[in-house]
Amino acid sequence: MRSILSVAGAVAWRMLHNNFSTPSLLIPGLVFPLFFFTAFAGGLSRVNDVPGFQFPVGYTAFQFVFVLLQSAAFAGVFTGFGIVRDFESGFIRRLMLAAPDRRGIVLGYLFGALGRWIVTATVLTIVAVAVGMQIGGNGVDLFALYALAVLVNFCGLLWASGVAMRLRTLQAGPIMQLPVFLCLFFAPVFVPVALLAHWLRVIAHLNPVTLLLETGRSLIAGDATHVAAAFATAVALVGVFSVWALRGLRKAEAAGG
Amino acid sequence: MSLAAQVFYLGRRSVIRILRQPANWIFPLVFPLALMAVNTGGLHAATNLPGFPSDSFVAFFLAFPFIQGALFATVNAGVDLARDIQTGFLNRLALTPMRSGALLAGHLGGVLAVGALQALWYLTVGLVIGVRFESGAAGALVVFLLAVLIVFAFGSFGALAALRTGSTEAVHSLFPLFFVFLFISSMNLPRNLIETEWFRVAASLNPVSYLIEAIRSLVIEGWNAEALALGFGIAIALAIVGLTLSSLALRGRMART
Amino acid sequence: MDRAIEVRGLVREFKGGIKAVAGIDLDVAPGEIYGFLGPNGAGKSTTVHMLTTLLPPTAGTARVGGFDIVKQGPEVRKTIGAALQEAALDPLLTGREHLRLQLALHGIPRSERPARTDELLERVGLRLAADRKIGGYSGGMKRRLDLALALAHRPRILFLDEPTTGLDVQSRSALWDEVVRLKREDGVTVFLTTQYLEEADVLADRVGIIDHGRLVAEGTPAALKSEIGRPTIEALPADGTDDGTLEQVLRRFGALQPSTAGVAVRLDGQGDLADVVRALDAADVRVADLHLHAPTLDDVFLAKTGRSLEGSEEAEAEPE
Numbered sequence: 120m121r122s123i124l125s126v127a128g129a130v131a132w133r134m135l136h137n138n139f140s141t142p143s144l145l146i147p148g149l150v151f152p153l154f155f156f157t158a159f160a161g162g163l164s165r166v167n168d169v170p171g172f173q174f175p176v177g178y179t180a181f182q183f184v185f186v187l188l189q190s191a192a193f194a195g196v197f198t199g200f201g202i203v204r205d206f207e208s209g210f211i212r213r214l215m216l217a218a219p220d221r222r223g224i225v226l227g228y229l230f231g232a233l234g235r236w237i238v239t240a241t242v243l244t245i246v247a248v249a250v251g252m253q254i255g256g257n258g259v260d261l262f263a264l265y266a267l268a269v270l271v272n273f274c275g276l277l278w279a280s281g282v283a284m285r286l287r288t289l290q291a292g293p294i295m296q297l298p299v300f301l302c303l304f305f306a307p308v309f310v311p312v313a314l315l316a317h318w319l320r321v322i323a324h325l326n327p328v329t330l331l332l333e334t335g336r337s338l339i340a341g342d343a344t345h346v347a348a349a350f351a352t353a354v355a356l357v358g359v360f361s362v363w364a365l366r367g368l369r370k371a372e373a374a375g376g
Numbered sequence: 377m378s379l380a381a382q383v384f385y386l387g388r389r390s391v392i393r394i395l396r397q398p399a400n401w402i403f404p405l406v407f408p409l410a411l412m413a414v415n416t417g418g419l420h421a422a423t424n425l426p427g428f429p430s431d432s433f434v435a436f437f438l439a440f441p442f443i444q445g446a447l448f449a450t451v452n453a454g455v456d457l458a459r460d461i462q463t464g465f466l467n468r469l470a471l472t473p474m475r476s477g478a479l480l481a482g483h484l485g486g487v488l489a490v491g492a493l494q495a496l497w498y499l500t501v502g503l504v505i506g507v508r509f510e511s512g513a514a515g516a517l518v519v520f521l522l523a524v525l526i527v528f529a530f531g532s533f534g535a536l537a538a539l540r541t542g543s544t545e546a547v548h549s550l551f552p553l554f555f556v557f558l559f560i561s562s563m564n565l566p567r568n569l570i571e572t573e574w575f576r577v578a579a580s581l582n583p584v585s586y587l588i589e590a591i592r593s594l595v596i597e598g599w600n601a602e603a604l605a606l607g608f609g610i611a612i613a614l615a616i617v618g619l620t621l622s623s624l625a626l627r628g629r630m631a632r633t
Numbered sequence: 634m635d636r637a638i639e640v641r642g643l644v645r646e647f648k649g650g651i652k653a654v655a656g657i658d659l660d661v662a663p664g665e666i667y668g669f670l671g672p673n674g675a676g677k678s679t680t681v682h683m684l685t686t687l688l689p690p691t692a693g694t695a696r697v698g699g700f701d702i703v704k705q706g707p708e709v710r711k712t713i714g715a716a717l718q719e720a721a722l723d724p725l726l727t728g729r730e731h732l733r734l735q736l737a738l739h740g741i742p743r744s745e746r747p748a749r750t751d752e753l754l755e756r757v758g759l760r761l762a763a764d765r766k767i768g769g770y771s772g773g774m775k776r777r778l779d780l781a782l783a784l785a786h787r788p789r790i791l792f793l794d795e796p797t798t799g800l801d802v803q804s805r806s807a808l809w810d811e812v813v814r815l816k817r818e819d820g821v822t823v824f825l826t827t828q829y830l831e832e833a834d835v836l837a838d839r840v841g842i843i844d845h846g847r848l849v850a851e852g853t854p855a856a857l858k859s860e861i862g863r864p865t866i867e868a869l870p871a872d873g874t875d876d877g878t879l880e881q882v883l884r885r886f887g888a889l890q891p892s893t894a895g896v897a898v899r900l901d902g903q904g905d906l907a908d909v910v911r912a913l914d915a916a917d918v919r920v921a922d923l924h925l926h927a928p929t930l931d932d933v934f935l936a937k938t939g940r941s942l943e944g945s946e947e948a949e950a951e952p953e
Binding site: 155171304 | 415417556559564565
């Protein structure tokens with residue numbers, strides 16, 4: 120266990136150091152979520168007036184939850200791009216040679232993705248509060264909201280790292296991004312489920328992101344619903360993607376890195 | 377060899393290169409429509425807002441894929457041109473009797489060819505899913521022409537970025553900028569229904585709003601002279617500016633005697 | 634045409650006052666292979682870029698194929714072919730498509746293009762790979778295609794900028810053979826830049842050595858080397874030490890030179906290697922080893938600049 124954690128710490132440190140010292144990596148990760156928040160909450164605030172739309176703490180909070188979860192997922196995916204770069208440059212071989220327990224490498228990437236997202240989430244929250252977002256939930260509710268987002272972050276990274284370790288080339292980029300994008304957007308992004316078009320409502324009901332999103336919104340509104348189910352779903356997804364990622368690691372090892 | 381023949385050969389090469397990179401043409405054909413599906417599914421209830429100009433959100437939103445598709449075509453082609461500079465292929469062409477104008481025209485010709493195919497595809501999909509053009513068949517033709525003009529205008533800016541920077545990464549980094557112009561616009565709601573004032577002002581200052589509104593007017597209104605004049609005028613102005621600047625950039629890049 | 638290439642006072646200065654080429658004068662006769670030798674950053678590629686009209690000079694003049702490089706750029710380009718430092722190929726096109734595009738841009742009639750394409754592919758040994766995309770070519774194959782493209786329009790003058798850098802021994806040898814064939818059979822003038830001494834030595838009729846943007850030596854390889862001096866012979870005694878006999882024998886052939894392991898003399902024309910061997914044999918002197926050190930172009934560079942060419946690298950000034 121100690122060796123896994125030491126490897127993880129070293130890998131995470133490197134990822135975070137590179138991310139925060141390279142503007143071209145840092146800035147998009149911060150700017151894009153803010154941009155989406157602005158575009159959706161600012162440009163679509165009128166949707167609040169759509170008949171049947173009822174969200175007690177306003178459209179800004181409604182969109183904040185989506186953007187929070189979206190930024191968490193994509194922080195994981197963009198960390199996956201870093202993993203691909205490590206393969207393409209050959210640096211991954213250095214990590215594999217040095218790590219006594221290579222599972223620590225995946226864990227390190229996980230910590231790196233989390234660290235990256237924590238900064239983004241902090242900035243996003245400050246901006247949301249600054250523009251007057253209403254918050255109905257208490258401290259426990261908000262803690263649960265962010266905890267849910269952390270699990271989404273883990274899912275994003277574990278999915279992306281599994282793809283990266285199997286393909287080991289930048290061609291993996293679209294494969295990493297597109298499913299995450301589709302999962303996020305085939306969900307009640309702009310309006311609650313009940314107001315979606317029929318075909319999208321059907322897909323949204325099958326999409327686990329819908330449960331996470333609606334629970335997150337209920338937490339920020341202070342009217343927590345389906346929290347246990349949402350966490351169970353998120354934990355199960357983390358479990359599934361962990362297996363995906365670790366099997367990817369084995370494939371990468373078999374291919375020589 | 378005549379200028380027209382040189383343009384033909386270089387344009388043909390441009391098209392061949394695009395076709396041999398499936399991600400560069402499949403993605404622009406699929407992704408804008410996927411996003412359209414998601415947005416229309418998510419926002420169809422917005423048609424119930426008082427003053428919404430159409431009872432079909434699909435018809436309202438059909439303009440979007442033309443603009444986003446143009447964006448993809450531009451960035452992809454710009455990256456190809458930047459790669460020519462990075463690999464030294466531009467020097468190889470410069471050593472032939474090729475006129476420098478032929479290079480730009482050939483490059484833009486390739487972008488136009490792909491843009492035209494994309495526009496036809498979006499029109500076809502729109503008709504298949506039941507969108508009725510209030511301006512009739514003639515209006516659909518005008519949509520096609522305007523869409524091709526927009527591709528040309530955006531394409532010249534993509535070429536400008538490639539010629540100025542000679543870097544594929546720099547051209548890729550344009551994508552988020554174009555994205556901002558696309559989202560901070562009347563893409564999702566008509567400008568008069570955007571509640572947030574700063575957003576409405578920004579959308580009103582954004583030339584992309586008028587391109588979207590020109591196409592949209594042909595779909596949901598009929599013949600709106602003002603919208604068409606603004607849309608065509610802005611597209612032509614963008615094309616002139618883009619072409620002028622990229623011609624100057626080409627002159628600087630190909631400093632041959 | 635008296636001279637294929639004629640350069641007078643050529644200068645190229647970049648932003649910040651960096652002079653990549655600081656005033657070069659040289660002449661290349663028609664049908665000659667001229668080797669332009671120098672370390673990285675010496676100004677070789679910048680010179681080639683100017684002579685091929687890709688970069689205007691800051692000062693000075695040059696005529697290539699009888700045409701002024703500044704005032705008659707298009708005429709120069711019709712006369713020359715160039716394979717520059719980067720292979721400059723499109724990974725999405727096949728070899729055949731590259732050649733067809735090149736021929737089309739050079740105005741070769743459509744009816745002639747297929748035959749000319751096949752001829753060039755055959756010549757560089759790429760006929761079987763012609764319809765594969767460049768992305769799948771090895772480094773050597775890319776270089777061969779690069780050469781074929783440079784020859785597509787039958788230029789009278791060919792510029793090769795470090796054509797064998799990164800190639801394996803076999804590919805390098807094949808390229809050398811082709812360069813020699815071009816000169817011998819087609820009478821093509823070749824201006825070849827290289828950082829490899831052996832390449833200049835083997836291929837070039839005349840060599841110009843450039844350092845810090847200036848020509849520091851010019852002449853045939855043999856003449857340049859003989860300018861520096863005669864060969865040195867070094868002998869290592871068989872039993873590890875010399876009782877003076879070995880030195881006595883060798884001193885008949887030239888002046889003693891420093892040697893860490895044995896005895897060395899610089900030959901002064903009194904005899905050659907064969908004579909030395911016969912003299913050692915006659916004196917019954919046993920040697921473990923006998924070396925003949927002929928001056929190299931590196932010695933020439935060392936004599937002219939105080940530095941060795943091999944291992945001497947600086948970043949070349951970035952073109953604007």
